[in-house]
Amino acid sequence: MKEIYLDNSASTQIDTEVLEYMFQITKDCYANPSSVHKLGQKSRRVMDESRETIAMFLKVKSRELIFTSSGSEANNLALRGIMKSTKYKGNHIISTKIEHSSILKTLEDLEKEGVEVTLLDVDKYGNINLDELKKAIKPSTRLISIIHANNEIGTIQDIKSIGEICKAKNIVFHVDAVQSFGKILFYPEEYNINLMSIAAHKFYGPKGIGALYISSGTKLEKIITGGYQERNRRAGTENIPAIAGFAKATELAYSIIHAESQREKELRDYMEALILKNIPFVTINGDLNNRLSNVSSLTIDNAMAESILFNLDLRGICISAGSACSSGTLNPSHVLLALGHDTKMAKSSIRVSLGKFNNKEDIDEFVKQLELVVEQERNLSDLY
């Protein structure tokens, strides 16, 4: 049975070219890049070149990129690092109700240190209101953290305008670009972004490596202490093979960025049209005019998402409900609740996210199976 993988927002399959490159690097560049000797310098060179490559695509300086273990760590470093450098107490952070849990949970933690947090509401499409943002700003506001493209519903925030607001008010602007980097072409400097989180495994790179862009002049303290790696921003021996893979994946993603997002958009739109045609009482969540090309968040009335997931899995199809981090729990997605869903609706919602390895055959098969599964689900739920 062929596996049809439609959970690319959770993670992606590593590119063969990336994998082979990483294998070579793992084998050949094993010395610690902080070592003085030639072999150490060899590892360091791979790291420096990789960093320069990624920086080039973002049009930033390579010294502004700090490698982390993940997008979550980058988010932690952004929030905690800024708060640490401004001594926590009395500082105000503005974010949104639809952030990734690594932002929300970290903000909760920071509140215990005396940081004040405002979480902006979103409308039913997942957009924040810029006027509300402006009103929320006060003299003690040190940081505004906004998710660029939401991982569950795909809605894209207007970070250009938010960046302008932050610049005018001299507030540090952090963007969680984990889902948007490699899919949407944009440059942090043009949007006045001070901090930006990215993760390689979202665009066919390896897992276990992320990065935080820190614009020059942004004062931030490290949260992982020990050594002076990453310009004294993050201790720990650098993951050379993963860094190399990150760079290679970035190169590949950018080479197809426009064409691929266009292709995925067409495929996704085709899929949604087919679903809406064949399956009654299905609604699409998110800002349909302004969302990631590959994400489809669907609320399927009178059907349990969990059950749909299991049944599709038995048929060799991988999708998710909520986001991967909250799977394994019965908690409904905080993002969908923020849109105005009630618990029942949230528990009936699934997320389908396409990738570059998906084609029309995958979609046709998926929709066919979904139809069967949903019908079965609904028939059974009538009984219970």
Next chain:
Amino acid sequence: MENLKKFEHLLQFKEENKAITVAVGMSGGVDSSTVGYLLKKQGYNVIGITMKHWSGMDEYATDSNSKSCCSLDDIHDARRVCDDLEIPHYVVNLTEPFKNIVVDYFIDEYAKGRTPNPCMVCNRHIKLGKLMEAALKLGADYVATGHYARIKNGLLSTGDDPRKDQVYFLSQMKKEYVKYLMFPIGELEKPQVRELAKALGVRVHAKRESQEICFVEDGKYKEFLDTMTNGKISKAGNIILENGTIVGRHEGITSYTIGQRKGLGVSYHEPLYVLKIDSEKNEVIVGSDDKLFRNSVIGSDINLFTVDTVNDLNELQCSAKARSRDRLHKGYVKVLNDKEIEFISEDMFRAVTPGQGLVLYTEDGVVIASSFIK
């Protein structure tokens, strides 16, 4: 490449060079980086060596807009240039001696009301001292730098344009080390160096050069001194005329140097210039412009090149500079004792500043001796 034709003579490969190891003092700047490229093309066995001499007062505020040499960025640039050249790169940690020998001297001189010249001290003890020694210990036969300078008959000499004098700062170096030095771009002026660097593909060919003292960020040396001495060095005091009349107040003598006119905050019927700084009385003495001129300068801490003893300088006809950008003053030397000389000039020196270098040159630009103005 058309652009490289005029630099052909600098790019000549010589088989015999393969047996010679040259360590290039890499600062991450365009001059030293270009030297690396040239030496490699000429066939030498090249090693890159960078000194870590100062980590800054705030370890991670490596702001891209601040310009001081050899910050983390510069060491990184030096390393990347060596990567491009495929040569080994070593960073020698000289932060302790640099602090003790150069930085502390800098602070002490200002405290004494003098204007220090840290580059002269650094070149003697650190760069063409400890760093050079480290290079020689790596097996280098020579140490090359990007200075605009020449070696004539085993002696330091200025480049073709004596107005662009970098040997003034090198002039305190030990004579016995000159034989290890190479100045591969010593005959090229800055615009030519950048042109050559660009044609060679040197990654830092357009990099901005630091004009300030390398350990003081953005040239803010008053703030630096205050931070390093916890404000003790800056005490307010009087600005007075030579006859003792108080004409104003100063916030600390470190803000002043001889010949300074700006920033006195004094209104007077004629322009006033700093004539003298009295650190003991914490006074800045000012007067009219004509008072700044004198025809003799006394120098101590004498470093010799063309002669063996200080006494050999007696009655010597030569030229002298009392500042790096000074023009050459013709005159002769009078030896006062075995530690001090006096240079008597045919014309006048303006704003002679205690702490700066008094350097003697031959007609051809060869450095005879170097001293510090008393």
